[in-house]
Structure formats: structure tokens, C-alpha cells
Amino acid sequence: MPAKVLINGYGSIGKRVADAVSMQDDMEVIGVTKTKPDFEARLAVEKGYKLFVAIPDKERVKLFEDAGIPVEGTVLDIIEEADIVVDGAPKKIGKQNLENIYKPHKVKAILQGGEKAKDVEDNFNALWSYNRCYGKDYVRVVSCNTTGLCRILYAINSVAEIKKARIVLVRRAADPNDDKTGPVNAITPNPVTVPSHHGPDVVSVVPEFEGKILTSAVIVPTTLMHMHTLMVEIEGNIGKDDVLEAIKKTPRIITVKAEEGFSSTAKIIEYGRDLGRLRYDINELVVWEESINVLENEIFLMQAVHQESIVIPENIDCIRAMLQMEEDNFKSIEKTNKAMGIQ
Incomplete structure (x- = not known):
């Protein structure tokens, strides 16, 4: 069964990770989140992603409804269905999400490079630390x-x-x-x-x-x-x-x-x-x-x-490492690269 991945923060990194996950045959996107009903939120729905509101607040949900952008609920309605969350929130918000959402709901999470190295169990690069991050719960993909x-x-x-x-x-x-x-x-x-x-x-x-x-x-x-x-x-x-x-x-x-x-x-x-x-x-x-x-x-x-995209395949390999889907880092790298068309 494909790994169930939630993208919390469908922005510059999040939307790219969502598309990269969708290219893999061993994982799937079960939802993406946005804080506001902007064009990215609308496009996410048009691309077929289930959209959730990142801030669990009724007034925030109403903003999306008033804008005519359908949502499935808030992040709290989907969080426990996820095998892992890829956090694409702005700098410092990822740490807040870790403490307020991921840890209380006991769901594995990947933070991005804008967060502090000390806030997670380990720091990920597919070439260097895949084995160290294997099976861990909270990992940061470096900048x-x-x-x-x-x-x-x-x-x-x-x-x-x-x-x-x-x-x-x-x-x-x-x-x-x-x-x-x-x-x-x-x-x-x-x-x-x-x-x-x-x-x-x-x-x-x-x-x-x-x-x-x-x-x-x-x-x-x-x-x-x-x-x-x-x-x-x-x-x-x-x-x-x-x-x-x-x-x-x-x-x-x-x-x-x-x-x-x-x-x-x-x-x-x-x-x-x-x-x-x-x-x-x-x-x-x-x-x-x-x-x-x-x-x-x-x-x-x-x-x-290229600052917007170099970390995207790393996020995919980090998912495999944390969920113990593939022991060999080079096999994961090869699988990710082939699916994404990376040289």
C-alpha cells in the first residue's frame, strides 16, 4: 500500500513536494493545506489535491468557502490519516507545527531547512545521512x-x-x-x-x-x-x-x-x-x-x-527513510530520480 503523505503548507516547497510525491509509485498525497484562499489554493483543487485549511479555525474555513474554494476540513481532520507529514510552512512555523500538531498526534514529520537543526532528531541528506534518519520520527531536510x-x-x-x-x-x-x-x-x-x-x-x-x-x-x-x-x-x-x-x-x-x-x-x-x-x-x-x-x-x-527545487528529491528520499520503505539510499535515490526525470 502506498505511503500516505500530507503536505502541510502548499507553497513554494510544498507544491513541488506534492507533485514529486504524485510521481512516485510507492506513495500518495492524501491532502495539502493552505492558510488562505489564494490562487495556489485554487490551483491545488484544480489539480485534484484534497485541500484542507492549515489553521483549524471556523472563521478561516469560512474564508475559503466565501472565496468559492472547496475544502475538506482543517489539518486536524486529516492529520491522523497520514503516515507522514511534509511541512512546507514558513520559517519558524514548522517548529510550532511540530510541537502543536505532529507530536501530539504522534505522526512522523519532515521539516524544512528554515527550522533549527536542534529542533529535530536528525538532519537529512540522501547521500550522507539516509541511514541515520532511517525509521526516525522527526527529521529536517537541510536548506x-x-x-x-x-x-x-x-x-x-x-x-x-x-x-x-x-x-x-x-x-x-x-x-x-x-x-x-x-x-x-x-x-x-x-x-x-x-x-x-x-x-x-x-x-x-x-x-x-x-x-x-x-x-x-x-x-x-x-x-x-x-x-x-x-x-x-x-x-x-x-x-x-x-x-x-x-x-x-x-x-x-x-x-x-x-x-x-x-x-x-x-x-x-x-x-x-x-x-x-x-x-x-x-x-x-x-x-x-x-x-x-x-x-x-x-x-x-x-x-x-536552484533554491526552489534542489531539496525536493531529498524530501522524497527522506519519506522512504523515515517510513523504512527502502534500506539502500542509492536505490531510493535512483527510484526518485527516475520518477522525476532527474539526471
Whole structure:
């Protein structure tokens, strides 16, 4: 019988997870929730998802009814039918949902990267911590940037021991649908202190990297993707070809060449459009081949992260791990990738 998945928060992440779950043959979406009767709520119903009100309040239900958007009830009417909940709520709300809904109703739940690592039992990346999260009740899928870093560090670690990594993150200012966040005409240190939180977040997935990862970050006025510049010191000596081969062997990473027209993140997004990807999603980490270089025992490279979609396949694998549906992480990755058309 397919696993019953409830999506609590049908927004940027939630709607993508709902569609990804629907592509799998071993799980199904039993409902999605919204806090307000907006166009996303209406589209969810039109796509065939059962819609529930995220806030269990009669007045809130009436808002949907007045807007002509049919609902099946509130989150409390469906919560106990779920085998697992994927929480897609805004930052900090996921923690509140965990304490006020999921734990009292004894239902497994996946939180997103906007929540704190300490709020859950463990932190998930399919390559690094699948086995640790197997059978656990409350797990956090780490953020888009952390997911990208985990993937590339896995690739490098497969061919050389990492001594330390210095990483600069150039973060997009907002998602494309966000008309409230900036900056519009500035570059903002975020945070202005060094290191940023991204290194410790990687360590929440890969504890053996404690003391080895140092990150800093700035925000720039773009909405399409994040970009990272990595400088990774390793034990021993390997060549550029060894690094490139390791990257190409690692699931959910693709390489592109500037000489073929991939001169910017805008071109990568155009590639997603030309592939016919829904919402032009690029679930894979994207590494520029020309940026890969090895000088003595230090690896350099640049990569791009599509912030809206890179974590979506991770959520699918996390469902399988927590519900003990597949013991082998690579089998789950392969199954997810095939269903979603990921390279």
C-alpha cells in the first residue's frame, strides 16, 4: 500500500513536494493545506489535491468557502490519516507545527531547512545521512545551500580526504514570486560576520566535518539561483580529471560548460525551460566544468543552486527513510530520480 503523505503548507516547497510525491509509485498525497484562499489554493483543487485549511479555525474555513474554494476540513481532520507529514510552512512555523500538531498526534514529520537543526532528531541528506534518519520520527531536510554543499563535498570526499573547505555563497535576494524581499540595488553581507551559519549546517549532516568548513555569504539582487565558490584543501594529490569524474559519478549533480553557452545562472534557468521542466526546476546541483581546477592539494570550483527545487528529491528520499520503505539510499535515490526525470 502506498505511503500516505500530507503536505502541510502548499507553497513554494510544498507544491513541488506534492507533485514529486504524485510521481512516485510507492506513495500518495492524501491532502495539502493552505492558510488562505489564494490562487495556489485554487490551483491545488484544480489539480485534484484534497485541500484542507492549515489553521483549524471556523472563521478561516469560512474564508475559503466565501472565496468559492472547496475544502475538506482543517489539518486536524486529516492529520491522523497520514503516515507522514511534509511541512512546507514558513520559517519558524514548522517548529510550532511540530510541537502543536505532529507530536501530539504522534505522526512522523519532515521539516524544512528554515527550522533549527536542534529542533529535530536528525538532519537529512540522501547521500550522507539516509541511514541515520532511517525509521526516525522527526527529521529536517537541510536548506538548499546546505544540500548543494553536501552533494559537492560528497563527490570530492569520494576521491580525497577533505582537510578544510572555504566557501563563499552568493545568495539570491528572493524567490521569483517574492515581491516583498530585497535588496533591489545593493549587495548585502548576510551575515556581516564570518563564518556564516552554512558551515555548521553542513556539520549537522556530516559531523566529521566539524572544524573543517568555513563559509561566508552575501545577498545579491537576483531571484534565479544561488552561486557558490569553493576552495577545498585535501590530503594527497589528485588531478582535475579525477575531480570531474567524481562529480559526474555523484547523483544529482550535472556539469555545464560556459563555452556551450552556460555563461550565467540565467542560461541555466533557460536550459530548464528548454528541457520542459515544470516551473523550470533544476533539481540537480550545477557545476561549471571550466571552474574546476586543482593547484597542488587545493580544489577550486564554482556551482549554482536552484533554491526552489534542489531539496525536493531529498524530501522524497527522506519519506522512504523515515517510513523504512527502502534500506539502500542509492536505490531510493535512483527510484526518485527516475520518477522525476532527474539526471
